[in-house]
Amino acid sequence: MNPITKLINLQTLASGDILQLKTYHFKGKTGTKKVYIQSNLHGGEIVGNAVIYELIKFFSQLNEDTLHGEIFLVPMCNPTAVNQRNLFFSTGRFSPYDGLNWNRIFWDYSHEKVNINKFVKDNLNLTKEEIQQNFLNQILIKFNNKLKSINQNRGISFSEHYRNILHSLSLDANYIIDLHSSSVKAIDYIYCFDSRQKNADYFLFDYGILMNKYDGNAFDEAFLNPWLILEKKFIQQGRNITFDVESWTLELGSGMTVNQASVNKGIKGIINYLSAKKMLNLDVIIPQKTTQFVNKNNLKHYYAPQGGIIRHRLSEGTKVTYEDVLYQLLSFPKNGDLPIIMEIKSVDEGIIYDVSINDTVNQGEYILGIFPHV
Amino acid sequence: MNPITKLINLQTLASGDILQLKTYHFKGKTGTKKVYIQSNLHGGEIVGNAVIYELIKFFSQLNEDTLHGEIFLVPMCNPTAVNQRNLFFSTGRFSPYDGLNWNRIFWDYSHEKVNINKFVKDNLNLTKEEIQQNFLNQILIKFNNKLKSINQNRGISFSEHYRNILHSLSLDANYIIDLHSSSVKAIDYIYCFDSRQKNADYFLFDYGILMNKYDGNAFDEAFLNPWLILEKKFIQQGRNITFDVESWTLELGSGMTVNQASVNKGIKGIINYLSAKKMLNLDVIIPQKTTQFVNKNNLKHYYAPQGGIIRHRLSEGTKVTYEDVLYQLLSFPKNGDLPIIMEIKSVDEGIIYDVSINDTVNQGEYILGIFPHV
């Protein structure tokens, strides 16, 4: 089964050249569900491209009977960010035009003036499938109206244009999988939303961050949030529904590098998840242990107490306990003192999940993060 | 009357050097009110430094009887941003460490878990002055508790450290005046909050933007928002109070440049405002006409429909009407076509209040903004 590929014009540059998105589309003979997978939304987070490359190879070897529903893949999904450099560094984490984090620009239907209570009342007695279809239609109508209301003379900012293109490819999906990595150095983990924890296990990750607070228009949040709100409204009306709509962000290791173990973990997890969702006709690996979740608001971050050079920092993945020396800070004070080394000890116990990529720091720069109590 | 100056350590750099803030403090013989004035929060917005320079000269010539209360001035209030360069450009609009807009990092008391309803109930029968003092105390206690809760080993991000220092200088002020300019090219205007429009007139600006929606942790918003919420709660309880607390952002022309007319407008407006507030014992200029306000959510923005070179763009301050050609866009398409010039016409009428600084654009870059119907 070969994918259908499609090129979409994304941005005409000052020079007249055009940046494009390329989508790879596999469609099974049967099934109606859709999974949408993208990678490299942040410029330096490249691991997911290797995952999508392997997935394209893998799906190409399947025949159309093995796939139920359709798979959309968008590698290199942010050319503007991917190609950006400062020296040899990938600095495409923020838009060069408005400074926005590329993953905080997305459109959340629930932020529109919409009467969800009325929708619940109108749909209370329909089947889950009917409700899901009706709500999706409302989202798509609102989205299309937004597109239509764009004034061609005023135009729109690139951030808004860009998000509209990604939404138009993905809003009607059942499952969204956004392949990130740390922009610095990190272990593998998964972002999960409340009420979807059980399905996270099929990705076979050891650790996850539970999005217990809305962090602001990330791709995964903007997609799922309206559905989570709808579910809560139905619960208030006494009806407990979980729609067949999910949203995942996989964090596959470190930035600017492609670790093979992280690639393998991504491929294996996605195939197993799609099998569990019965989109692939393959054996499902039953997770031996469940993913350990840390609430987002409970992550512990360490910042440089002053400028200097970091020495002997513990690496990502290290288990720490109270009073462990996390790192040393060598500084050369601009007074009469000799240079000194300061030891910074942990006030947390848990796993170091990410560490910064640069061992020189000004005061207040990021040093490392800890998943506490795992 | 000479100011008392004070140096505050702000950031120890990797090299061991220390960036400092310098405050200039004038204190009258009488009076208890405090005005806090800062400039250059964004790296390229330097006009306010010239205003503060002139204000320091002006206040220095006054004697202590003419001043009631105290004036705090902090020019160059963001050394990290002020000193930052990419080539010869001032690119310090966003923190180099976390990408945050330097004017979206501030702390808003009302975002804490605080029971304002209880405060209103407890204070309902006190005088306005007592209530103001009590509420300020609550803000300061909460702020100081936040400072105390900082774990020394974990440290805090530079953005948070920085905002804490500015808050510690300004939270107890009656009036906050934040001197910005456009980062691009713009006319002079003022930001004003709902219910404070009348006092805006004393700044003698032609145009203002009314902050009719909370835009997110800007310095002026974070300061005033709790008080505005408190006022609304009191109105719900039947008591109509306007506290003697105000917050202003002056936009003084263009970035990376110091236009003398903008400097003069800033000086004149601030002195007149302080006179109207009876902090200065000077004649008040009664505004001949009131400031014309545009609601923030009603600003009109134009973005490049594709990449190219901007030609014959109308400048800031131009009055436009429907169908006026705002600018031309020269592009060199990467196909067989000859280069073309496209005309972009206005779909708004009003005043062009800002225009971008760079006549090359990629698709989606900012071109200009319009205050409609003024």
Added chain:
Amino acid sequence: MNPITKLINLQTLASGDILQLKTYHFKGKTGTKKVYIQSNLHGGEIVGNAVIYELIKFFSQLNEDTLHGEIFLVPMCNPTAVNQRNLFFSTGRFSPYDGLNWNRIFWDYSHEKVNINKFVKDNLNLTKEEIQQNFLNQILIKFNNKLKSINQNRGISFSEHYRNILHSLSLDANYIIDLHSSSVKAIDYIYCFDSRQKNADYFLFDYGILMNKYDGNAFDEAFLNPWLILEKKFIQQGRNITFDVESWTLELGSGMTVNQASVNKGIKGIINYLSAKKMLNLDVIIPQKTTQFVNKNNLKHYYAPQGGIIRHRLSEGTKVTYEDVLYQLLSFPKNGDLPIIMEIKSVDEGIIYDVSINDTVNQGEYILGIFPHV
């Protein structure tokens, strides 16, 4: 007469998108001379694109009898630089990959191990035209051998790849015209090489810089330098030849902006020059006054003696004499002193030809330049 356009692949980006050059080629019915005109080699120097746009329109209206020889035009000749942004600034003056100034990367035949003395000896008795053809052939052979010697596995740096493409379009031209502007703010002027001053006059510029020292692999230098060396060698052999080979850089005003007067000056000058060269069958405007030249090593540059804010700087084009106040510097010292304003006076007399674009400076940043004694 319509130009023949051609697209050349320049750079495949990480995302898979391809940046291209587009050439516009007009060919007369008669004539063998070739002029090569490019613009926007530095990312922010965009004026030349508007000049080339007008030239394409102008040449298109001519018929093939009016043009003798051929005209190659390459607007937007450096897409990598043109599209680069940091915030809304065009920062493409240096390659993001190796930090090299885009106009210091070019290949100069005379830097190869070539025996020019032998060439002179072998060609001493040939006609000027024969010698010119023979020398050009040697240059082209050497250049093509360099291309052939590139090892496909090792590849080459983007700077080298890029220069090779521009050379392959232009090495066989008689006249090269490189359209720059200041990267900051400047008056119009022209760069000229020794022995070619008389022809400079046809461009109708008031001022010029005479390249009396080799500055290092700029596009104009790298092209003309071997010919100038050859001419000197012939003079040493008693034969005084000036080959029909010239190289010009036009500096058309300021960066990131398109001043119409600079555009007009560029168009008028180029058309007049080509007419004087008899490539265009048009009346030649005889220059009323000759271009005033300043030797490159005699330019006067002013740098900030310390950090601060520039006030009341004289603008580009101002005539200054000794002791004129060039600018003021407002600084806020980080000690007990009050802010101060320092006046910086001219120690030169002449014309201010460029001034920096940013009125905040750290110590040692550029302030302005003077053409002395003009």
Added chain:
Amino acid sequence: MNPITKLINLQTLASGDILQLKTYHFKGKTGTKKVYIQSNLHGGEIVGNAVIYELIKFFSQLNEDTLHGEIFLVPMCNPTAVNQRNLFFSTGRFSPYDGLNWNRIFWDYSHEKVNINKFVKDNLNLTKEEIQQNFLNQILIKFNNKLKSINQNRGISFSEHYRNILHSLSLDANYIIDLHSSSVKAIDYIYCFDSRQKNADYFLFDYGILMNKYDGNAFDEAFLNPWLILEKKFIQQGRNITFDVESWTLELGSGMTVNQASVNKGIKGIINYLSAKKMLNLDVIIPQKTTQFVNKNNLKHYYAPQGGIIRHRLSEGTKVTYEDVLYQLLSFPKNGDLPIIMEIKSVDEGIIYDVSINDTVNQGEYILGIFPHV
């Protein structure tokens, strides 16, 4: 023995803050030779700071009898570069003001109009020590005259100001040791000048690059070059002198990180070198094997043939032979083709000495370098 420390004002910033250099000076009871050691000239090359920290500790434990001569240490020798960030990356390889590589700005006495032939003639019959003193005096006089000729109104660029400060600390040294690392990822090696190879061995490095061509005003070159020229002139006069003047650049591993093995190698090598030079009264380790040198013009560099993601790149330190697969390049072409993986094979045999830090590449970005035939 405690060092004497000294603070030198380097740059007053726009904000009024001042960046300083701090020097650490150890002086023995006897001896007249001077070694000058600096680190972190490029912003991201931080390893040398850790070396200097350890050297300060080590020398502090010595008593004044053990040291002959004096040791100057300047860690963090470029605060402007050290503190610079784009995101969390150290991008201080080039000056933000003029784009110059911080290690290509230095002053070379031999580039001045000086008559070295006359000096040789005048000094031909003096002792080596007398000649060395006389030549040093000439250099210092010329340098001080340059400083005196700076016009205070014009000022000088920061690059020139900065180099003057480093020269004023180091021009009179016998030995200069400049502690760099790769800006990307690299093995340890040493830069050496022709005629000084034997002394390189005392640093105990496996590999070295022999500076067989002048590369342009690097710190080590600018210091030693006049002496090397002088030596050649004396040889032409039949006198074979090697002055007791040397210049070394140590490349200690990778950028933005501090590898302990590289630190140890730096410390051990420097102490052994100073012992061999009899500045330290310690046992000299006799090198078991000599440093293997590669001529600078013989290094082999690999660049990306097109954009994409690097997979399975061999790491720094790997020994390669012809046809070894150096890396794979995964690309997603923007046409109908499926993504592909290309294998790039070595056309060299030797040691991979550095590899780039970023696994995404645009066409022409650096991939890796090879020391051939070692």
